[in-house]
Amino acid sequence: MDVQQDNPFQTPQADLQQASASTLPLYRIAAVGLGTFLGTPLAGAWMLAHNLQLLGKADRVAMVWGVAVCLLALTLALAFVLPEEVPTLPFAIGQLLGMVMLAKHLTEADIQQHAAAGGTFLSNWRAAGIAVLFSIAVMVLLFAVLMILDV
Known part of the structure; x- marks a missing residue:
């Protein structure tokens, strides 16, 4: 009887498998654009931060949030400063293009590899739902700030 083989307290000799990137669902770049627009x-x-976390690029998440906050703050500041006759659609398009270009720059190659490896993607409907929740949260926050400032 071999003591090493019959030891019930010995750890198993099985190989551990890590979850590969192709099994984790990502958002498409179009979903980032849809989320930004809505x-x-x-x-x-x-x-975009969700994708970066799953792709192992978590060091870039803070930069993405910084860009998004700056875009939103710039747009809100311009909305309060510019006259009402100025159309707002160019500002929405500018935000959309900025976030889509950032998403392409940071993740396009990885998303293409993910798709080529048979990876799954999250639904654009999910992205739209998250976007609506963010929109409601921003509206509530702006309403609260405007009530406090009594504008």
Whole structure:
């Protein structure tokens, strides 16, 4: 009887398998754009941060949030300063293009590899729902700030 083989307290000799990146669902770049359009750059940043976390690029998440907050703050500041006759659509398009270009720059190659490896993607409907929640949260926050300032 071999003591090493019959030891019930010995750890098993099985190989541990890590979850591969192709098994984790990501958001498409279009979902980041949809989230930005419907729910401010903060929603797009949330989806992009999700992708960056799963792709092992967590060091870039803070930069993404910084860009999103700056885009939103710039747009809100311009909305209060510019006259009402100025159309708002160019500002929404600018935010959209900024976040989509950032998403392409940071994750496009990884997302293409993910798709080529048969990886799964999260639904754009989910992205739209998250965007609506972000939009509601921003509206509530703006309403509260305006009530405090009594504008």
